Amino acid sequence: MRYLTAGESHGPQLTTIIEGLPSLLPVTAEKINYDLKRRQGGHGRGRRMQIETDTVEIVSGVRHGQTLGSPVALVVTNDDWKHWTKIMGAAELPEDIDPSEIKRQISRPRPGHADLVGGMKYGHRDLRNVLERSSARETTVRVAVGSVAKALLNELGISIVSHVTEIVGIKADSSLLEGKTADEIRAIIENDPCYCIDPEASAKMVTAIDEAKKAGDSIGGVVEVIVEGLPAGIGSYVHYDRKLDAKLASAMLSINAFKGVEFGIGFEMARKKGSEVHDEILWDEEKGYTRATNRLGGLEGGMTTGMPIVVRGVMKPIPTLYKPLQSVDIETKEPFKASVERSDSCAVPAASIVAEHVIAWEIANAIVEQFHSDQLPQLKAQLDEMRQYTKEY
């Protein structure tokens, strides 16, 4: 499968086309909208998030609630486009308009954003031409794409959930996850303002977010995605670019502001001995092969082991601050204190939703590529066979 996205932050719409989905997969706007709403939630979002409610329109590839096998196109309209048509319109400027009169031009790049280098790369002097696309607004349609992927995973008995494990050094108690399924975790975090499993930590996170906001500063954190119900053997060790963990790492790092990724106990492996890291292999008649632990996060040799995938990503604090940073005007070359374009003080909860959806896509894609996936029924049957086969191996 593959997908492309298009759309500027203040353009008329965000668009995505997904190619390669199996036919006969149930897909509805309602389910996608639910995920879009979760992306807009979480404590710490600015005003814009509260006034906009993103909803998707399915304009191709789905008929009467099921995929056709043909490409699926999704559109999320920008409600405030009417205020931006002159500023962002595709049409040529009328000849009697002086380009310098266009409103909201930007010549002052913000540190931590794509502004400066993007302007250099594409030859823009109005840095709006960069930030309209580099904005995390684009992740709206990536969530929509992931929501379709989740619909597929759901049909295949695979569950996925994300949660926030750390904000500005405040860590959730991971022991609270023990024994909980993905669905149980989701039920808990859905009602938490920080999408966090640990109410105590969450309360501290809320305070920290509010304080950061008051101080005109921003804070980052760590999100974790858990994928359950996978058969063993997705991905492959035979060639370096077919390893599933490499693909998941790439997906995580492709999210705006993400700067690191780790699987299982992750960087802790640098502090432990082999006998404390690897997961012993067990077998019994009923379940087949299992693992005593899951410190490797469900992946060995670039392949799923059948244990849950556990992957975390770190998000840097949002680079747009009220407390300004030093930068340089590209026209005057004068130093200035960087301006504010938007005002979230912490986007980690929202980003956890993005992470869930980009990981969902990669997992779904790996499955569709590996199996016969013209139609959902064929795919389902094969996953079942694979589970049975690996159990009996």
Place this chain on the structure above:
Amino acid sequence: MRYLTAGESHGPQLTTIIEGLPSLLPVTAEKINYDLKRRQGGHGRGRRMQIETDTVEIVSGVRHGQTLGSPVALVVTNDDWKHWTKIMGAAELPEDIDPSEIKRQISRPRPGHADLVGGMKYGHRDLRNVLERSSARETTVRVAVGSVAKALLNELGISIVSHVTEIVGIKADSSLLEGKTADEIRAIIENDPCYCIDPEASAKMVTAIDEAKKAGDSIGGVVEVIVEGLPAGIGSYVHYDRKLDAKLASAMLSINAFKGVEFGIGFEMARKKGSEVHDEILWDEEKGYTRATNRLGGLEGGMTTGMPIVVRGVMKPIPTLYKPLQSVDIETKEPFKASVERSDSCAVPAASIVAEHVIAWEIANAIVEQFHSDQLPQLKAQLDEMRQYTKEY
């Protein structure tokens, strides 16, 4: 550019084909062999590493020391192939041989390796069929590929170096890197048994490695790759799969036993405020745009900023231990204590070399894709133009 690798650990040879290199690039076996040798070094390697000296043969695509523009094929012959021809040969078994008589068959999967899942996936009962390919032996040709990529980077004024920053919790003092160029770092670590910048930490690492070996255990660590001299604007923010950091993350995770990656100050960003994370933008007549710090590791919006790229990867302890782990024989279903196939107690220094080379490849590839790269002279001229253009922007 693209490349494929082939070869089993005890097969006749490792092979790689690199397609898409510019013509007129100086490439010699000597330089590649030097990098292969570094991969075989470092404290903690087992006996096999000491007896084998990998050398490469260039069998296509290079003439009189320069690339032709046609695909480059590299071969690394396995010296002990003569002892394995019967066990690993490609020819059909003679009819009078009972397959069960083949020596060195394996029915006991090692935890932490691809053995079990690989056997399931590809339908093998002799798990040698898996481990011969999933072995880190394959990284030999990945280093060879990266060595060619480094020859290209070198021509373009780009330096790359890797070093070990942590082994089993012993951390090098990162302040020792300050003010040092990649070349200066290389000069120091080249003679260190752990490829570590900090002699005190290195001494402790050596001790830890020796102790792990004595205890029949293994230990992991963290490696860091630094890339200097890049122009701004390599990579792009316009589509999620064109972000350079996503590609580097994928490369790092594609190395055997790597379980995490981070850029700049990495996971520390989850513990800091925005005002402590982002790199302020400076400008002066002579240098153009620079940054006051490099906490983001040389990448913003998926693009190089012109500052050095700093990327780290975490390697788990090698899963093959003298101190055995619980596993299950796939034929008898009897539990057993997992056997030892090889005996390195710590491969982190060697893995740092692999990391350097897979990162070198991704950087070189990003440059070749972005610029006109039929011939080296064209490419060189364009990089120079890009540097001048971004300075004057």
Place this chain on the structure above:
Amino acid sequence: MRYLTAGESHGPQLTTIIEGLPSLLPVTAEKINYDLKRRQGGHGRGRRMQIETDTVEIVSGVRHGQTLGSPVALVVTNDDWKHWTKIMGAAELPEDIDPSEIKRQISRPRPGHADLVGGMKYGHRDLRNVLERSSARETTVRVAVGSVAKALLNELGISIVSHVTEIVGIKADSSLLEGKTADEIRAIIENDPCYCIDPEASAKMVTAIDEAKKAGDSIGGVVEVIVEGLPAGIGSYVHYDRKLDAKLASAMLSINAFKGVEFGIGFEMARKKGSEVHDEILWDEEKGYTRATNRLGGLEGGMTTGMPIVVRGVMKPIPTLYKPLQSVDIETKEPFKASVERSDSCAVPAASIVAEHVIAWEIANAIVEQFHSDQLPQLKAQLDEMRQYTKEY
């Protein structure tokens, strides 16, 4: 570059996303609409073509008439969608509706269409689920994509034109092309009902089309695309999948109903001697290297030679006939005479426009991949350098 298309024939819209275009390229809806209109013209189109006038909306990636470097999304709305919302809507059917009551269901596959095999492949019993996507309606957005590609080629001094060389055995006199530039050819054929350079042949073609229509039959033909102004050296011989002619062949065969492709004198080469086929190489101070003839159609070794590319494709007669063909109802398994879904008797002129645009895309893509193409000015400068360099070689 890459693009995806989505959209069913009677769905709300056709959509395409183009990723990888250089920034600063002038793109306007007007120019694209002009090409869409040409696609809808030509003698022999049915009623639907006359009532619909396709127009494009640029919803992303273009601001004030220029590309931003970010993905370009184009939408062509279907005017009669309002009559099809119940039949083709994405929403789930209300529970009280019996799926068998949906109008315009199809259980009778038409020979020559994707109906039967598409239904098998994707598990559809209502073959409308296939034909809505397999319809040539999709070529509307492929023309839109090609129109953007042509805008790029135009900036680079490259012209492209298509014309009809044969319909049901009536051949245009190719000597009329001699000495004419692409622009001159376009000026002539634009006003011809069959997009044919030869008025006499065109008149016969018109008659043949009318007769076919009267007889309830359909007819095919041959179209030719000519690309002028290319520098030498686009494409490469070094790997089989980098040959430009292989890519052009693939593009031509990807057009609905196309069944063959040939370059230069094409299949005639099977009837001639080498001394009559190859193009002798000339040189003079002013022009550099030229060819005495262009029998190979501008490509040698998978690369442009600097001579015009000449490529032809053959289109089968449209498979939907008033004069029905034998087929089988997939539900009853009863034989029947295949039904009519639409009524063009000849779509060759329209298809010539599609051919022009898919070839334009491949050429533009090959150039963008080969050169540094972040921005149009850089790309332009490099093409000029390439032309100068090859002249002085």
Place this chain on the structure above:
Amino acid sequence: MRYLTAGESHGPQLTTIIEGLPSLLPVTAEKINYDLKRRQGGHGRGRRMQIETDTVEIVSGVRHGQTLGSPVALVVTNDDWKHWTKIMGAAELPEDIDPSEIKRQISRPRPGHADLVGGMKYGHRDLRNVLERSSARETTVRVAVGSVAKALLNELGISIVSHVTEIVGIKADSSLLEGKTADEIRAIIENDPCYCIDPEASAKMVTAIDEAKKAGDSIGGVVEVIVEGLPAGIGSYVHYDRKLDAKLASAMLSINAFKGVEFGIGFEMARKKGSEVHDEILWDEEKGYTRATNRLGGLEGGMTTGMPIVVRGVMKPIPTLYKPLQSVDIETKEPFKASVERSDSCAVPAASIVAEHVIAWEIANAIVEQFHSDQLPQLKAQLDEMRQYTKEY
């Protein structure tokens, strides 16, 4: 699946790596060598073909006669490499050697070859650097790759055969094919000097080849590939770049000297009415859906119909002639009569073997991508299911 090839015509070896093959596929050097030998046969080959006997060595990915799932590397050694080590060696020239003293340098590009443009593109003054790679010698390993693909097709009940249908205007009587299976056709043409089904036409072809040779000229022709036993539904109509015919066309045009391709009755469709072109759909209890004819060559909507694929390619006469063509020395800019590098007067029979193998690869690849293909037994079972399913549809 994917593969890369490397190797210069007079270099030490040709190499290919095939990635993505299912495991447990029987592969032997003997079968590949048989196909390599067929490529070297056929009337009209020059002296070089007679002295060399290409044989393959399987150096990775196959153990005891079966694929492992890991990449397969194949090597074909050049026997006369020992005479070319100084001229073509990879090592840098010793400092005391003047590059102009290297033997067999070429400054005179041959019309119809990649020489001139290849030299421009990659900046070579010694055109040997081009022709060593652009030579059809490379097709040796493409045949080896296709031979492995054929081993896979064979396991899946799919047969493929190629034959020569025309040389310099002499056409084989196609009615001789009627009622014959691929295996029967192969049995006939294998012993024909022109790989032609029609002994009378073949005799004339032999004479024509001999006359061309005597006259110092060269001649081309048309080859046809037939693929039998395919299930319906391979390929897809849902996106333009997933159409199987587009991929086959690309493969055919990627063969050296091929300039056109057509399916079924091909360009004849431009001369016929729809009612004479399309294949009526039949159904009976026992066979399921069949077609009354196969004028479309087994493909509708970019998918296999279950009827045999019939695809033809046209090969231009070999551009290297004793009867020389006008060209220009790139150093002196003096006109000259183009020199002879090799001496085949007709390579059409050999090229038919190449065509068979590149088509085999594309078909095998399309199947492997579409189905679950980790292991051969899984793939086999699915093809059987697909055949049963489409029959019962």
